[in-house]
Amino acid sequence: MRLQVSRFGLILFFVCLLMKAEGQTHKFELGDSAFLLDGKPFQLISGEMHYPRIPREAWRARMKMARAMGLNTIGTYVFWNVHEPEKGVFDFSGNNDIKAFVQMAQEEGLWVTLRPSPYVCAEWEFGGYPYWLQNEKGLVVRSKEPGYLHEYEQYIHELGRQLSPLLVEHGGNILMVQIENEYGSYGSDKEYLEINRKFFTEAGFDGLLYTCDPAPDINKGHLPGLLPAINGVDEPEIVRRKIRENHDGKGPFYIAEWYPAWFDWWGAPHHTVPAAGYAGRLDTVLGAGISINMYMFHGGTTRGFMNGSNYKGNTPFEPQTSSYDYDAPLDEAGNATPKFMAFRRAIEKHLPAGVRLPEVPKAKPSMGLPVVRLTEAGGLFQDLPGAVRADGPLTFEDLHQDYGFVLYRSRVAGGRRGVLRVGSVRDYALVYIDGKRVGMIDRRLGQDSLVVDLPAGEVRLDILVENMGRIDFGRYLLENKKGILGDVRFDGVELKGWEHFGLPMKSVGRGMGAADVPGDQPVLRRGHWRLSQVADTYLDMRRWGKGVVWVNGHNLGRYWSIGPQQTVYLPAEWLKKGDNEVVVLELIKTGQQELRGVDKPILDILQ
Incomplete structure (x- = not known):
């Protein structure tokens, strides 16, 4: 049987x-031991x-x-x-x-x-x-x-x-x-x-x-x-x-x-x-x-x-x-x-006698890319949207923002050294004092604080938080808000008076120019290259740090040097003969200005 x-x-x-047969109706139902399609086992x-x-x-x-x-x-x-x-x-x-x-x-x-x-x-x-x-x-x-x-x-x-x-x-x-x-x-x-x-x-x-x-x-x-x-x-x-x-x-x-x-x-x-x-x-x-x-x-x-x-x-x-x-x-x-x-x-092995499967289509062609120079740049903090102000930090959901990043900004009296403690970062944060990066907080590693030295005078504190993806399984589906969920304290004292800048990154490319971006703040870089033929390629991000890539307006996804994924797949279907545009948001290695493509994925390197 x-x-x-x-x-x-x-x-x-x-x-x-x-x-x-489009439009031809069939009957699909349960038999005692097999599915039945039009009354026959299927x-x-x-x-x-x-x-x-x-x-x-x-x-x-x-x-x-x-x-x-x-x-x-x-x-x-x-x-x-x-x-x-x-x-x-x-x-x-x-x-x-x-x-x-x-x-x-x-x-x-x-x-x-x-x-x-x-x-x-x-x-x-x-x-x-x-x-x-x-x-x-x-x-x-x-x-x-x-x-x-x-x-x-x-x-x-x-x-x-x-x-x-x-x-x-x-x-x-x-x-x-x-x-x-x-x-x-x-x-x-x-x-x-x-x-x-x-x-x-x-x-x-x-x-x-x-x-x-x-x-x-x-x-x-x-x-x-x-x-x-x-x-x-x-x-x-x-x-x-x-x-x-x-x-x-x-x-x-x-x-x-x-x-x-x-x-x-x-x-x-x-x-x-x-x-x-x-x-x-x-x-x-x-x-x-x-x-x-x-x-x-x-x-x-x-x-x-x-x-x-x-x-x-x-x-x-x-x-x-x-x-x-x-x-x-x-x-x-x-x-x-x-x-x-x-x-x-x-x-x-289970086909009826005389039945053959279709031929397997040939593998799609793939190609490397010569070095693409990313000649235009813009600092992520240089073209901010209007701020939402609140006494304490607001979540992404409070701001009615789905994905991407939120920049949290406050002021604190300087001239001292102490522990900056951020309550429940979800999920990855870069911390800046007067525009200079002083550390990062990574939820994967159970981190919630870092020791910082504040220069004299009133200091601007920026915390850029990335939503790395809401939980998709188990009871923590019910605890899935993003951003900073608790208070922020320096030396045990709660910091008040926050500005929130939503950065969902639904479109990129505004505010870029030929000048480079000073300091180590996150940077958007744009480059162009021309193609006479299109094929699949894989953007090699091993020399970069952490960020997101767009090509011809398509968000291709995240990269992160820790791996194991080191390349970003760029399908031929989204390339064009002639001019192509790439935009990279880089969070860490902000001086990187060159991008290459390789003809095979690299998915198995931890750094």
């Missing part, structure tokens, strides 16, 4: 690839990839690679903070056009499993929640608190207007939709889960719904009546037993997150997972007729300020890198890796 399930599923896979061979982590211009190429590896389905989270960045302001344009992403998958002969959740984790800022939820009085995420449920319902209905017409029952390619996300690792309130189900169905998601949880938490996180998918387990007997225990003794059997790879965070070694240890497991799962979604098939890049962080209270704060290469089968640039080829061979 298991062999028949696998064979029927793969036959249907190739039928759907040939058909690409095995999902799925891989996760996220539309905001891939340039829109490259979506189709990544989907073709999914088919070439043997996938018949792709899974994706849907990111609330991407689509409702401010309360009541929705964005489904450009790289946020999830509807176009799903429709493109249908054009490429791929089914989709949709994961709106709305909590996603995903190593993503605040686990996908928009920052402004924290400004709603009394709101508690992942709970039955009325304020949260109201905002959640508004969002999911907006999403339903975009995506419910694309369910398989309505002629689209969305096979099933996940509610919540690993909720059993967080809580066990079945009434809350039932509210989730109700919101989804009322929003138009009237097809097959499911939950997913790690094996130890599956009994807490599933909702009776829905399929309880399992995460992180690939032993067939354990998969079957855990799902049967929570699903009236039945299947189908679905591994919603299978981890043949892992992610990175700043200051820790690059994570790699050998393909040899996982190709055989994939072979075993497919041979047993179990459906699977590998997390990740293709990670891509967490651009802008959208990386999340891990923190469990008794462990260091761990902000994640911008590279989401993940050691996945498809690398950050979308090229096949040895792991891709090993998994393709495992899938090929």
